[in-house]
Amino acid sequence: DDFENCPEAEDFADSKATKNVGGDAAFNQPIRINIHYNFTALEGELSLAQQQQVKSVMSHVKENLESILTVRRTPNPLRLRRYCRHDKDDFVLTGPLEPCPDQCLNKSLLCKQFPIPAEHLQHCVECNGDSSNCVEAYSDGPGIKDTDLALYVYGTADHCEPGVVAYAAACQLEDQYDRPISGVINFCPTDDISDEEEVFQVAKHEIFHVLGFSASLYPWYRDENGNPRTRRDTNGNPPTNANGYYVEDENTVKMVNLTDWQTRFGPTNKIVIQLVTPKVVEVGRRHFNCDTLEGVQLEDQGGNGTTGAHWEKRLLNYEAMTGVVSQNAAFSNFSYALLEDSGWYKVDYSNASILVWGRGDGCGYTAGSCGGYIDTKKRQNQPMAPFCDFLNSRLHPQNLSCNIDRTAVASCNLASYYYDLPREYQYFNSGANFNSVASGLPIYGGDVQAADFCPFYADLTYRAPRGICRKGIPLTDNNEAAETYGPRSRCVDHSGKWQITNGSNTYTAQYSAGCYEYQCNNSAVIVMILGQSYTCSRAGQVIQVDQTADG
Template identity: 35%
Template sequence: MAPEWGGGTGSSGLGPRPSRWHWSCSLWVRGVLLLLSGFRASATSIPVSLGSSPPCRHHVPSDTEVINKVHLKANHVVKRDVDEHLRIKTVYDKSIEELLPEKRYLVKNKLFPQAISYLEKTFQVRRPAGTILLSRQCATNQYLRKENDPHRYCTGECAERTKCGPIIVPEEHLQQCRVCRGGKWPCGAVGVPDQEGVQDADFVLYVGALATERCSHENIISCSLFFGFSAGLFAFYHDKDGNPLTSRFADGLPPFNYSLGLYQWSDKVVRKVERLWDVRDNKIVSHTVYLLVTPRVVDEARKHFNCPILEGMELENQGGMGTELNHWEKRLLENEAMTGSHTQNRVLSRITLALMEDTGWYKANYSMAEKLDWGRGMGCDFVKKSCKFWIDQQRKKRQMLSPYCDTLRSNPLQLTCRQDQRAVAVCNLQKFPKPLPREYQYFDELSGIPAEDLPYYGGSVEIADYCPFSQEFSWHLSGEYQRSSDCRILENQPDLFKNYGAEKYGPHSVCLIQKSAFVMEKCERKLSYPDWGSGCYQVSCSPQGLKVWVQDISYLCSRAGQVLPVSIQMNGWIHDGNLLCPSCWDFCELCPPETDPPATNLTRALPLVTVMVVCAGPSQFLLQCFQSVQLTSLFVEQH
């Protein structure tokens, strides 16, 4: 396969706001064109802001943008018996050179080199191509094919310039123009002969910084896209032996679905399934899902969720064109990199690497996969039923609702921990201005909410099927960002006099549940912070088990759920509170058997008071001095 970029309407389209910049990244790999696009980010001025973005509006390749049987220079094709690491060639548009020096350095020396290094280590190409030479665009965007001829012939003239998205492709990357005059045979090559092409590359990445119409909206954020994860390419997947998973016509193309505007995949790739879906009032409705059912994806999904009967991995069913079917279902893989919006802590999991292998174009290095905690080991009820069913079952078992929740965002906040226990979080359950679709009404009751208002309540992330979940956030003051709630970022450490819970942010810190609100005490003053429920604390692993550190004092967790009474002195104040121990296995590779903790040590730091101290010194006179001291001991020296 190979790309063809549309002519005419496919201009760069300078928008009305040239001061807004967007990194426009066009990807070409083994004949597949992909565009990295963008979308608007929500803005808020409230004190606490959930880190959620609108759905990714991926540009799905049309039939004219997917070219089958790309011609490669035969004398440059290198035959290899083993897979080799993916080679990515980055081509920077002149617009990058026009950026301010610091931005140009960021793009060319940090962002793209780091991303490319990761991808090259993660993927190998099954059948590495030779020199890449791209087809020229047609002036009319119409072309003809000749039997047993790999080239495409423009009906008329070739376009003056060939573009990859909004970026002009260099002439040296292009084939000779091939045309059929008047749309009739004979057809042939005209003009400048084939150029040198792109050598020593399996993937060409064109990068520009252009103020295009598509990116003229404010607050643009990058959009997730991965090589081959696109509904426009599902019909071109093939098995490990190179056989197409979707039947082809004589011209090598699969059937085209005009209602979808896509090549139609077979049920060996994507399958439609009806789920039984629990909703409010004890009703069950039918819920339609589309599953990606390729072999490696099925295997990895079953292992991840611990569901041996899972038919495949669910694709996104919301978000409209560019999100629907082009990403994993947000409800099931919340922070996986290939879900349709960014909310928190993105990771690239084994499931996405499995999909890349199942395209037939890559081999994946699974050691490069990142750990995905969301949904891990939660079973078939979690992955095959609605979040209402899961929440109700957890309530019956008197177990935590995680990763879902049912706490309304209110003032003060009831804090909790993110699913992976690496950030403080809040439940994103909220009231919507209109009743949610019947399919997404999950609550039979909510504390303090009248029954007639229940249809208005759901999670704030639409593409997660409105399921409420605990989500990291950021603090704002007068609309200005202050810090985020990620425990591992040292810069998130609260100010000394606002650190009620004696928290510690840093690379070795995790989120722990607070059993009670922390109280700061000094003399006759007692202070507590209204927003409580969790905080960030440093932990370490030891032969005795997991240790929690508060200031310089360590507390040993003998078992999960153990209550740790904390009483420490910090900056002249006594901080009292209780923390809940997590499981040692959540953070340590080796853990001793769980035991009951020793008898609770009720010793607390003594209060700070103002006292009169009478001092007698060698000068043989009395000095009356007022000091704020800690009453651990009082020693009067007399001579």
């Protein structure tokens, strides 16, 4: 499921008065987040239970982020700008002292459509077309005390296309360093996500967009000294493209031509988008073990709310700031480094989650297709993880294994589409269970488009919560694989399918992996099966399990 398809971003030049110079303002103050809920606005449709869940989760996310991020404090109280009508267009005043040429809008809105309390707005002076005769139409509201970021939370179906769980956008930036000071988050009325842990991941993901992970915010990024990363004009604004949108310089986001993108037809070129800011590059080089890495790719699939505003799913997969929900989402050093590279935050990296996907896979992994990576690993007789080449059925998957971080039993999501994939995403002339004479080669691909149709071992989404080790249930009702589920469980591959004897009957178990409780003991892993412990002391070790159980 896509996280979001954001509405059009605010015109930030009209919502701030940028200064071009850096500064030495204190950068060690924990961010203060104020949350305002309005679940009735715009015909909100969240149930009362969903509203309470969102409130509970947002409180936890707020606490989490306030312990991770420090900022330069916002003047107290925080007041937001009121819209001004001019030439039949609505726009935000550029500063608290600048009058509205026409009329101050009588509605209290944020991001052009979301209602907020009038008490949160600045005063507004209107001139009604006569700059010599301006009067104050609205006075300052009390504002919001002790706040660095004001978040407004809604539950409307507006902009909620099929598969969209939530969306968010920053709405106004502060005057001196361009940091976002207000934003909206909308939770779509859907039953697709009801687990509180997953709602937490979604909420934190959305706030990351407000904080800085957004294509509309890249042009406003600052360096470590507080100076703009992108050149500014005399009004303090970044350059614009032919469509009038602000664009960042190539020291922030850069288009790169990958010249060895392997397909089943041979190599071709592929243009990708990379974030090339210093902390992100540092994290990427260390994670991928690639000293020549020049940037980390951003997503190039999906709509306006996904493209360029998430990490490339092929490369980082279950990182929480990719554009597709993963049950084991990890807010890793990549996303924390992006926030720090915005120039608006200092980040406590000790809170980051460990990301296994792509770790140590080298420069070839980052600069080529998964098809080329798989072919190279086959020639070297090495595992092709994190990818796979077993053609599967979506509803009845076979050849189960563990996902890359062993949090779930998984199946290779290589499947048949109903149409030919784009040539750049046709990777296979053969696979584990098909060869070059297969008629379906043009339609074979991984079932996650955002991952560039690359196949990987994915959770059994059609059978959830079965197979989710920390919170799910056994794969079969009779638990034929003697699994144990809970917070101390991880997925373990079987060396083959188990033979099970029940009285005089012997049969082969359906699955070739399962979830089992484990514990670490020095350099060994101890796996518990039916109350008996088995010690694994080296990678790839095969353990013999031969037990008798009642029932």
